[in-house]
Amino acid sequence: MAELSVRTAGFTDSVIRRMTRVANAYGAINLSQGFPDFDPPHSITERLAGVALRGPHQYALTWGAQNFREALAAKHERFSGQKVDANKEIVVTCGSTEAMMAAMLSVVNPGDKVIVFSPFYENYGADAILSGAEPIYVPLNPPDFGFDGNVLEAAFKKGVKAVIVCNPSNPSGKVFTYEELKLIADLSKKYDAFVITDEVYEHIVYAPYKHIYMSTLPDMKERTIICNSLSKTYSITGWRLGYVIADERITDRIKKVHDFLTVGAAAPLMEAAVAGLEAGDDYYEELKAHYTHMRDLFLKGLSDIGLKFTKPQGAYYVMVDVSPFGVKDDVDFSEWMARKIGVAPVPGSSFFREDIHDYVRFHFAKSDEILNKAIERLALLQEKKYR
Numbered sequence: 001m002a003e004l005s006v007r008t009a010g011f012t013d014s015v016i017r018r019m020t021r022v023a024n025a026y027g028a029i030n031l032s033q034g035f036p037d038f039d040p041p042h043s044i045t046e047r048l049a050g051v052a053l054r055g056p057h058q059y060a061l062t063w064g065a066q067n068f069r070e071a072l073a074a075k076h077e078r079f080s081g082q083k084v085d086a087n088k089e090i091v092v093t094c095g096s097t098e099a100m101m102a103a104m105l106s107v108v109n110p111g112d113k114v115i116v117f118s119p120f121y122e123n124y125g126a127d128a129i130l131s132g133a134e135p136i137y138v139p140l141n142p143p144d145f146g147f148d149g150n151v152l153e154a155a156f157k158k159g160v161k162a163v164i165v166c167n168p169s170n171p172s173g174k175v176f177t178y179e180e181l182k183l184i185a186d187l188s189k190k191y192d193a194f195v196i197t198d199e200v201y202e203h204i205v206y207a208p209y210k211h212i213y214m215s216t217l218p219d220m221k222e223r224t225i226i227c228n229s230l231s232k233t234y235s236i237t238g239w240r241l242g243y244v245i246a247d248e249r250i251t252d253r254i255k256k257v258h259d260f261l262t263v264g265a266a267a268p269l270m271e272a273a274v275a276g277l278e279a280g281d282d283y284y285e286e287l288k289a290h291y292t293h294m295r296d297l298f299l300k301g302l303s304d305i306g307l308k309f310t311k312p313q314g315a316y317y318v319m320v321d322v323s324p325f326g327v328k329d330d331v332d333f334s335e336w337m338a339r340k341i342g343v344a345p346v347p348g349s350s351f352f353r354e355d356i357h358d359y360v361r362f363h364f365a366k367s368d369e370i371l372n373k374a375i376e377r378l379a380l381l382q383e384k385k386y387r
């Protein structure tokens with residue numbers, strides 16, 4: 001038989017999705033894969049019902065329906081203060097997942113180096129392989145997930161084409177400060193690199209932290225490629241609606257890559273999701289309040305049972321330090337937790353490039369009932385001996 005491709009031979013199953021299968025197999029509470037267990041806003045689902053009868057049901061413009069891009073531009077300007085041309089500077093994609101892939105394929109040549117902060121969202125590894133990029137990892141050091149500017153500059157000095165900045169960050173919950181973004185921005189200008197941002201958690205940021213858009217820093221609009229999505233902001237991870245915002249020179253290329261990758265995002269879903277993009281400020285305030293509530297409830301539970309963790313500043317994950325349980329192999333420990341404790345996390349090592357096995361990641365976009373039940377079960381960690 002003919003051989004399969006060398007490029008993808010190293011791909012492993014997504015650890016996160018594997019932990020979902022493990023959770024299902026043992027009937028464990030699944031705090032591994034990050035999706036909310038509550039409904040999207042009513043305005044969106046109501047509009048979807050109408051769209052089912054009215055349409056559109058055929059292809060939209062490949063880079064996104066006009067009214068959807070205009071709503072995206074208006075919403076982006078409302079929050080970032082930065083004007084975006086809906087016709088020239090936005091490409092609608094199938095989730096931020098495709099946005100990142102299209103961005104990488106559009107700027108990276110095989111062999112080009114791309115900086116990735118570690119721990120990182122696992123898709124960036126696959127994106128690098130598919131685009132032929134060589135990732136240069138810069139550690140975000142636990143427990144506070146800061147980085148060393150000298151290490152970052154040393155990475156830039158290797159001649160990088162782009163740096164990926166996930167802000168707010170999955171899995172660490174880090175929200176980059178202005179000073180940190182400024183440092184990355186200054187280096188990207190000094191060494192002439194693109195900055196590809198992943199801002200899918202822009203609206204899930206806990207006080208007193210604030211989301212700052214990299215593209216709004218001085219002279220950064222022309223070299224920043226924003227990858228973003230409606231998945232998290234409107235609790236519609238299954239709709240696969242994402243987008244890129246960048247200068248026309250870049251979106252011109254991304255439009256073509258996107259056209260050949262997927263042709264376009266789902267026309268009826270774009271039409272329905274416009275209702276979300278038009279939501280008033282109160283929607284985002286309630287979203288933040290809801291996530292703050294879930295975070296506080298879950299973190300209090302973790303504290304009460306004596307677990308150590310880094311308090312997330314944004315996104316909906318928490319990294320828990322499991323080294324006090326004598327963990328050497330966090331993958332084994334995570335599966336043991338699903339089996340014996342009844343709560344499934346993601347082994348932290350799947351996010352780190354470094355040899356770090358001290359963490360597991362939980363997500364907490366769940367109802368009070370599920371979170372309370374998870375805490376009740378996690379309390380058993382102190383009784384049931386691991387190995």
Ligand SMILES: Cc1ncc(COP(=O)(O)O)c(C=O)c1O
Pocket residue numbers: 034094095096097098121166169170198200228229230231237240241242
């Ligand atoms: C950092 C980050 N980027 C992108 C995604 C995927 O976004 P989308 O559903 O828009 O493809 C996720 C999903 O968990 C994520 O955590």
